[in-house]
Amino acid sequence: MKAHLNKILIGIIAVSIVFGVFLNIKKQMSVDKSRLPLRVVEERLFQRWITNLKNKDLDISADDFSLKEQAEIYNTTWMTVKSAENPEEKALYDETIEIHTDMDKVVFSPNGRVFVDFRGINRGNVKANEVRVYGLKEDKILDARVLDCSIKGNCYFDRAYFLDNDVFVITEFSRNISKRDTSVPECGAEEICTYTIKLHYVDMIHNTRLVYESKPFDIVIDDWMKNF
DSSP, X not given: OHHHHHHHHHHHHHHHHHHHHHHHHHHHHTOOTTSOOHHHHTOHHHHHHHHHHHHTTOOOOGGGOEEEEEEOOOOGGGEXXXXXXXXXXXXXXXXXXXXXXXXXXXXXXXXXXXXXXXXSSOBTTBOTTEEEEEEEETTEEEEEXXXXXXXXXXOEEEEEEESSSSEEXXXXXXXXXXXXXXXXXXXXXXXXXXXXXXXXXXXXXXXXXXXXXXXXXXXXXXHHHHHO
């Protein structure tokens, strides 16, 4: 009788485990990627950024963003990987981290091992319209340009922050034009042009970048950059 009850209990436990796994998979599949991830919307830095936009008379909310594209972030042409076990490379890493500490428009991961550099200037082989990620991942030193924006679109990156050690967010102002469209008329940074905000959700572990785009709006980007 006892053996029979044990079999029943084992069966119930097994069914519970299978059912739990099924629910977890179903939950993951039901996540709506078309809208900003909840962890972004609930992030304090995002909320402060949105509030700042509204205070500058730009009526943008989380609901105004929708998924535009999904891409990989790592490109062998734009990336170098060195071993942290090499004393010279490790010394260079330590020096680079120290130089970029407390630098404007350079943000560090919570563990302090990786930084995102989105300064709008040319630095080394990184151009003004490119974002650099540099740091230590396990025993490798990663140096990569993970995204760029359209110079013709008067683009600039205005904010970046980490959600954890492997995921960060960066926001981009740029004209709502395609980088591949050569027929788009010029519109200078000192003129009123139509722009959108692109929010890049970058996951370094899964090598993915989700790009969410806001509704369009009209501003003079030069004036906006001075006052924002």
